Amino acid sequence: MKYRKFGKTDLSVSEIGFGAWAIGGNAMVGTTPIGWGRTDDDTSIAAIRKSIECGINFFDTADFYGLGHSEELLGKELGTNEEVIIATKVGHRDVNGTITFDYTRKYILEACELSLKRLKRSSIDYYQLHTARMNHFETEDCVEAMQLLQKQGKIRYWGLSLNTFYPEPEAEFMMENNFGDGFQLVFNIINQRAKSVMFKAKENGYGLIARMPLQFGLLTGNITEQTAFNSDDHRSFRFNKEILTSSLAALEKLIWPLCQELGISKTSLALSYILSYDAISTVIPGIRTRQQAFDNTSGIISLPKRPLNWLKMHLTHILPV
Secondary structure, three states: OOEEEOOOOOOEEEOEOEEOOHHHOOOEEOOEEOOEOOOOHHHHHHHHHHHHHOOOOEEEOOOOHHHHHHHHHHHHHHOOOOOOEEEEEEOEEEEOOEEEEOOOHHHHHHHHHHHHHHHOOOOEEEEEEEOOOHHHHHHOOHHHHHHHHHHHOOEEEEEEEOOOOOOHHHHHHHHHOOOOOEEEEEOEOOEOOOHHHHHHHHHOOOEEEEEOOOHHHHHHOOOOOOOOOOOOEOHHHHOOHHHHHHHHHHHHHHOHHHHHHHOOOHHHHHHHHHHOOOOOOEEOOEOOOHHHHHHHHHOOOOOOHHHHHHHHHHOOEOOOO
16 A cells, blocks of 8 residues: 645545545435445444555545444544544434535534544544635634634544536635645546646645445446435435446447556546546545455556546546536
8 A cells, every 4th residue: 555645734634535434324314325335344344444454544534424423433443543544534424314415614623533432543634624615714613613623622634625517616715715735536447537736735735535436336347227225225216227327338339448458447547547646635435344445555656658648638527427
């Protein structure tokens, strides 16, 4: 495992991190699934332990994942391990069966205390506003809350997990005001909308976390047109037949031949591509099992110049997901 500096902070993070959304289990908010289906806690703990063995030292979660269960599992296994870096998020809530966004000072301060308790930590290494938008910055006092928590020593560093589709306004706001220390953004081999933010963030000394590196599993090659997701898996409403058909056809034509040419797995190509950008500090694929921990950490390569340049030039955004 290789490690990279996280922006201007003193954090040194593993190139591959542990995305802990999936281990939260099959939580629902009303009738909306917010997880990845049923999980087994013993399997999740085994995945965390295998990840440590593979050199992962960066674990990313949120208080919304499993409505706190993901944090609880990390706290149970890693709470006293001062060698690992834990990042979590705040701002998404279940209010009477409705997904609600709350970035008020009062809520952030209260939620941080609960996250600390679940994580069994006296301080959170990296605390993130969970996709706050410009209206939250304009009408709520979320920045003041984060700065206060940092002053109190309850968080070491903080940043913003950018929204999926139009991350520029919030990123620009943060950088113009020199707020925070990093961003989490969607970036993968088929979704490169965030490139403009990525390069500017690096210039301004922000650490960058790449989420959705495998596009909800699509880039592992394990999803087919026949794949069916249970109703408690959020992918059940993200992947309809039309999206799967067009996405898989594009991958078969443009991406998978490169795996055969290079002699690497689809997962390895996807993760290696993201890490070819030195602006990225860490990549956080979801890890649910020991095997996934091994697969996500064992195949990182330096991609040859020709296919790498082709990918960077031609794959701005080819899929509808």
